Amino acid sequence: MDSAHVYYHGHCFDGVLSAAVIARFFRQRYGERCRIAFRGMTHRNRDPYGANHAAFFDGSINAVVDFRYSPASSLNWWCDHHHTAFLSEEDRLAFERGDNPQHCFDPAAPSCAALLDRFLRDNHGFDGADAVDLSWADRIDGAQFSSPKEPVELESPALRLMQLLESAPSWELEQRIITLLMERNIEAVEAAADVRQAVSNAVAQHTYTISQVAERMKVEHGVAIVDLRDMAQVGINRYIPYYLSDELHYAVVLSAPTGRSKVGLSRNPWAERGQPLDLATLAAEFGGGGHAAAAAVVFASEDRAAVDRCAAKIAERLRMVDG
Ligand SMILES: [Mn+2]
Numbered sequence: 001m002d003s004a005h006v007y008y009h010g011h012c013f014d015g016v017l018s019a020a021v022i023a024r025f026f027r028q029r030y031g032e033r034c035r036i037a038f039r040g041m042t043h044r045n046r047d048p049y050g051a052n053h054a055a056f057f058d059g060s061i062n063a064v065v066d067f068r069y070s071p072a073s074s075l076n077w078w079c080d081h082h083h084t085a086f087l088s089e090e091d092r093l094a095f096e097r098g099d100n101p102q103h104c105f106d107p108a109a110p111s112c113a114a115l116l117d118r119f120l121r122d123n124h125g126f127d128g129a130d131a132v133d134l135s136w137a138d139r140i141d142g143a144q145f146s147s148p149k150e151p152v153e154l155e156s157p158a159l160r161l162m163q164l165l166e167s168a169p170s171w172e173l174e175q176r177i178i179t180l181l182m183e184r185n186i187e188a189v190e191a192a193a194d195v196r197q198a199v200s201n202a203v204a205q206h207t208y209t210i211s212q213v214a215e216r217m218k219v220e221h222g223v224a225i226v227d228l229r230d231m232a233q234v235g236i237n238r239y240i241p242y243y244l245s246d247e248l249h250y251a252v253v254l255s256a257p258t259g260r261s262k263v264g265l266s267r268n269p270w271a272e273r274g275q276p277l278d279l280a281t282l283a284a285e286f287g288g289g290g291h292a293a294a295a296a297v298v299f300a301s302e303d304r305a306a307v308d309r310c311a312a313k314i315a316e317r318l319r320m321v322d323g
Helices: 013-030 089-098 112-124 135-141 149-153 157-166 171-181 186-191 193-216 240-244 279-285 304-322
Strands: 003-009 035-041 061-065 077-080 103-105 218-220 223-227 250-255 261-267 294-299
Touching: 003 013, 013 035, 013 061, 013 077, 013 112, 013 135, 013 157, 013 171, 035 171, 077 112, 089 103, 103 112, 112 135, 135 157, 149 157, 149 240, 157 171, 157 186, 157 193, 171 186, 171 193, 186 193, 193 223, 193 240, 223 304, 240 250, 250 304, 261 279, 261 304, 279 294, 279 304, 294 304
Parallel strands: 003 035, 003 061, 061 077, 077 103, 223 250
Antiparallel strands: 218 223, 250 261, 261 294
């Protein structure tokens, strides 16, 4: 056994923490001589593992955490909590039939990192002392905040690290952060010189984004539309509109990360309301996907007119719900 490959949900706080958890487990199970390599996965392609999954997973031991299932027999460890974990019904059946004791799926879990940690402790003898407070993964991935102030003002190191990771830092820096998280708590990781510098840049960018959202936000019947396509940035904090106006029920944010266009939709988790609309279902009508409370439609181009039409239709539907 010489190399373990960890495929994790990239540019995501929960994905990064999940990678650190399984890497600590591998150290314990396979020893210090086991080399661990990390690879961040993103949702750009329909099948993120390509045409030949068996060839994609090329470590002696392979693990996927906080990301899609694969029926490949070379996928030794798997843990996820996304509703969209299975690419097809066939894959879901393969998972159920497989009954693999090293595979774990629970769509009710708020975060993969805490789920994975429990799974490894309960079933595989993982007994490492917690380097990191994993309740942050539950709070961040499960959007368990008392008000929009918390995830927008970024007063704690975990939230600043979240903002940095969502702004898509280099894979090199992201994987250095994973390695640090194997041994140190979040506060100490944020205090490392290179991490601190990157965090401070991400926070400055975030502060500028807040001012831009405030200037551009158009609100009609509790639904905000914000066009940030000319800012060409990623990782726009989805709580900003609700921080700026607590009367909003939904927000539609247009952005253009690296040659693509994105219509992001979210609902205000703090607004009192009746039956909310499932945004994943709404986004799916336009070829997108996501979660019930936050979803997106991604366009492969910067076709402004098509994006405008899509955003307008979505906003109209949301205003109808809002009554
Ligand atoms: Mn997750």
